[in-house]
């Protein structure tokens with residue numbers, strides 16, 4: 467049996483590919499590239515091929531020792547045919563990624579959604595080991611989640627289950643990237659916090675964030691951490707507001723699904739301890755007593771690698 471497979475995590479701004487030892491989940495070789503300029507089917511397809519070629523050159527492991535290539539894509543996917551149906555950030559539509567890569571490399575290719583593969587990684591080698599009913603929630607530009615039921619990823623009737631980011635928390639609320647209004651992600655994602663802080667600064671409120679992000683219109687999780695440590699009033703206010711919404715959303719998930727474990731990941735969770743700890747405390751307090759009693763929380767354990775490890779294991783996923 468071949469001992470290695472390749473996992474690729476393709477997000478809106480970066481692509482990370484790694485050779486993974488399947489028995490341990492260890493990433494032995496890796497290549498990381500930016501994908502900011504690559505938009506559209508043709509450019510995204512070529513960037514993936516280029517990254518894989520770089521990975522093969524960087525690695526000591528030969529092509530015939532690789533059992534499969536798995537890829538997690540930030541968008542809606544069709545798993546059997548291996549098609550990226552729609553990815554707003556990458557400006558891709560109906561990209562037949564399985565067909566393209568199998569033709570190029572002659573290795574079986576498996577396709578999944580980015581949150582699903584990160585969950586699969588955590589389930590096999592991260593915080594989800596020895597658990598069967600899990601919800602994995604990743605807080606970043608948006609809020610993504612994936613459900614594990616009896617040890618298997620639960621995809622739902624049309625393979626789109628787990629969209630916690632689009633739980634509606636305010637009927638006539640803020641516009642969301644999905645086209646709807648009042649979705650959780652418009653209140654509790656890193657980008658939601660960012661736009662609230664930038665809005666307040668624009669209106670004249672003083673915050674050290676202006677200095678930290680050097681006048682640019684982007685606020686990273688690390689900037690948020692530094693501002694909280696310095697007790698910045700503006701940042702503290704909007705982070706607390708996001709915590710209130712996120713904990714409400716998580717409490718709803720706890721009440722509805724009664725999972726044994728919720729794994730939280732993504733930049734904000736990984737870099738801002740206060741955000742993680744306050745969120746889980748409030749979520750537990752807001753949930754109904756019975757499911758709240760048994761719920762366990764953990765941070766994602768594989769960090770930036772959960773997607774790569776999970777994608778490399780997609781070959782053993784049962785659809």
Ligand SMILES: [Zn+2]
Nearest residue numbers: 632642644649
């Ligand atoms: Zn939405």
